[in-house]
């Protein structure tokens with residue numbers, strides 16, 4: 208929070224933006240988001256590998272006047288491989304396009320064509336939330352090293368020995384999945 212920090216990269220992104228102002232300015236918002244500002248990822252078991260997240264956003268209006276936010280998010284993340292429980296690094300290069308609806312009625316219209324975020328009139332949009340969403344969407348449902356040979360061989364052997372010795376039980380991931388289903 209020192210003034211030195213402010214000048215370091217020169218391009219630390221704002222965490223919240225006014226979508227209407229961004230659309231009307233025609234400006235492209237580019238820069239780096241810091242992992243520390245994307246706390247939901249850690250909570251979801253996603254770790255940041257690249258020094259930060261590179262993002263670029265622009266906003267424009269669709270024919271009906273609503274603001275569309277288009278952008279791309281580039282980073283390297285790591286999740287736990289569900290086969291060997293080792294670290295699996297995933298490069299992410301994701302493009303996003305979301306519409307900002309300012310009323311429920313507008314949301315219904317926009318949802319036909321776009322992923323839509325509903326915001327009260329005048330409310331700001333959380334860029335951090337958008338970035339978190341994109342990175343979470345990039346994680347496969349069951350992340351695994353693509354090839355078994357990429358897995359941690361020792362851990363794999365240990366896990367398989369455990370699996371053969373113990374009576375078959377639900378994995379913690381299945382339990383989590385069941386909990387998630389119940390929540391909906």
Ligand SMILES: [Zn+2]
Pocket residue numbers: 288289290291292293351352357358359
């Ligand atoms: Zn693995």
